Amino acid sequence: MRQEGGAVQMEKKRNAFEMNISAIKTMIEQDGFVPGDRIPSERELAERLSISRPSVREALRTLAYLGIIETRHGGGSFLLNRDDHTYIQIIAQFLVxxxxxxxxxxxxxxxxxxxxxxxxxxxxxxxxxxxxxxxxxxxxxxxxxxxxxxxxxxxxxxxxxxxxxxxxxxxxxxxxxxxxx
Amino acid sequence: MRQEGGAVQMEKKRNAFEMNISAIKTMIEQDGFVPGDRIPSERELAERLSISRPSVREALRTLAYLGIIETRHGGGSFLLNRDDHTYIQIIAQFLVxxxxxxxxxxxxxxxxxxxxxxxxxxxxxxxxxxxxxxxxxxxxxxxxxxxxxxxxxxxxxxxxxxxxxxxxxxxxxxxxxxxxx
DNA sequence: AAGGGGTAATTGGTCTGACCAATGACCGCC
DNA sequence: GGCGGTCATTGGTCAGACCAATTACCCCTT
Structure with missing residues (x-):
């Protein structure tokens, strides 16, 4: 029996995946992480958000792909500087x-x-x-x-x-x- | 100046996750799918690419988040036309x-x-x-x-x-x- | 006491397998 | 032929396991 969303009330009824991304982002903000900080591990995020680790990973992989965070094997996930966001590169990749x-x-x-x-x-x-x-x-x-x-x-x-x-x-x-x- | 990731070109040694995304995109192109088509199921993709279904899902979730594809529970995953820019709003969420x-x-x-x-x-x-x-x-x-x-x-x-x-x-x-x- | 090295714990990466939920096609019945 | 129910297919989610890379830690040597 899996209960709904973990920590935060979501404003809309988006699908679970996007809610997970929002929840992680909200948690990052509420915990006061700044660029360069290491965010909680996947297992800890899963526990705090009451979702499974695969679900956490699906969200984190997307965040990493967007350049919001960076993951280092064995090291953890780190918040990137906003100026380092590769959003335009992502866009360009699909444009070009x-x-x-x-x-x-x-x-x-x-x-x-x-x-x-x-x-x-x-x-x-x-x-x-x-x-x-x-x-x-x-x-x-x-x-x-x-x-x-x-x-x-x-x-x-x-x-x-x-x-x-x-x-x-x-x-x-x-x-x-x-x-x- | 940060020009490291500058190339829009694909053929680099990236991590497995990005390779999976590229592989899926390549397969979509090679199979001649057009917007609106249903792409192979997650299980079939996993088998054809010789990766596990969770890995396929991580890639598909990102593609869906970017608005490249759309997934329907029980229905399958469908190619979207590129004018759908739903991902832009979500990326903007992190930049506001x-x-x-x-x-x-x-x-x-x-x-x-x-x-x-x-x-x-x-x-x-x-x-x-x-x-x-x-x-x-x-x-x-x-x-x-x-x-x-x-x-x-x-x-x-x-x-x-x-x-x-x-x-x-x-x-x-x-x-x-x-x-x- | 300081430095170095090796070990253990932590953490991300990947996989297997399972079950649920929604969809859609198929088939039998009327 | 149309309709409705059944069931295979497919995405959604989860638990657990194991590997690989990193990091923390402690002990030993100097």
């Missing part, structure tokens, strides 16, 4: 796998970089990098100062480079960039 | 505590849409949608005709909307968009 066309990759990169350029106030800082396609674009993105945007760009760019197509712009195109400022 | 990220979200959306607008030849098609923030931006993105770019935008936008902040632009801003064409 499969049927994304190579032309879309290059096109998306051009769009992203064009957007960055429009916001660029002073293009002079790019002049010294006009010789290097990589440095030119890297510097351009850095001027945006938007972490999410930069991470998206980095993912798309990493995938683009895995095709080994070399430079995205010719030197003439980079120079044209500067003239348009 | 921080506020810096939200600024990045809105900023990224503005950048993406500005990039789309720069490429827009004829802005007149947007005029009819000037009343609706959502329709205006949706139409804007559709003009780009870049599948990857559109999917990125859609993901970020879904993430943004999970914060429930309402419109991204004021009506005046949308009108200003049109005037700049």
């Amino acid at each position: 796998t499969g049927d994304s066309k190579f032309e879309d990759l290059a096109g998306t990169l051009r769009l992203l970089e064009q957007a960055a350029f429009v916001q660029l106030a002073d293009a002079s800082i790019l002049e010294v990098h006009v010789d290097s396609d990589a440095a030119f674009r890297e510097t351009l993105i850095a001027t945006i100062d938007n972490d999410l945007f930069e991470r998206i760009w980095r993912q798309v760019n990493a995938f683009y480079q895995s095709f080994g197509q070399g430079e995205l712009y010719t030197r003439a195109e980079r120079e044209a960039f500067l003239k348009r400022s | 505590t921080g506020d810096s990220k939200f600024e990045d979200l809105a900023g990224t959306l503005r950048l993406l849409e500005q990039a789309a607008f720069v490429q827009l030849a004829d802005a007149s098609i947007l005029e009819v949608h000037v009343d609706s923030d959502a329709a205006f931006r949706e139409t804007l993105i559709a003009t780009i005709d870049n599948d990857l770019f559109e999917r990125i935008w859609r993901q970020v936008n879904a993430f943004y909307q999970s914060f429930g902040q309402g419109e991204l632009y004021t009506r005046a801003e949308r009108e200003a968009f049109l005037k700049r064409s």
Whole structure:
């Protein structure tokens, strides 16, 4: 006879799996764990939440996959820093796998970089990098100062480079960039 | 700079859990399943992949959490179409505590849409949608005709909307968009 | 007393097997 | 042919076991 949910009243009637994830997250917050801390062991979580260890594991595996926690064999599970969350990598993984066309990759990169350029106030800082396609674009993105945007760009760019197509712009195109400022 | 996990590529030596996820995804692709199809049962997957059912379940739970598949008690597991972004809300659940990220979200959306607008030849098609923030931006993105770019935008936008902040632009801003064409 | 090494306890990783619950197909009955 | 019940299939959950990696601890040596 298994009783309902362990520790916390859930606001909704989601399925048990999501309730377990919420319960674990709630427990982490209530116990005041901060990034870097080790959270209770799987067996202890199972006991405190009145669920089985397999159920705890299913929840923890998902949390680990999302980058919320990190598990070390024999060591325990640790809370990660929120900035280390790989959520955008997860999203990117499913965005970019499969049927994304190579032309879309290059096109998306051009769009992203064009957007960055429009916001660029002073293009002079790019002049010294006009010789290097990589440095030119890297510097351009850095001027945006938007972490999410930069991470998206980095993912798309990493995938683009895995095709080994070399430079995205010719030197003439980079120079044209500067003239348009 | 943390670029370690940068590759979206799959072929790395990851832990068994992520390998199981990849294996299941690969099998789904190779068997030619399309959204709506029922994928093999947990027991069959376990046998075909030579892993135990709990391991299959840990992978399937994560895939279900991400919105890749849907499981029905007694019915089976079904492939979802990728536009279902239910997982975004849940991921956001872990990020709401921080506020810096939200600024990045809105900023990224503005950048993406500005990039789309720069490429827009004829802005007149947007005029009819000037009343609706959502329709205006949706139409804007559709003009780009870049599948990857559109999917990125859609993901970020879904993430943004999970914060429930309402419109991204004021009506005046949308009108200003049109005037700049 | 300090350091090092080896042992035991802890913890995650995986598996087997079992039973329950919901679904859906199948079959017999009307 | 339509309807309803039965039962195999499938996901949901659990208990227990064993392995592997890490960590804590204690004892011995120096």
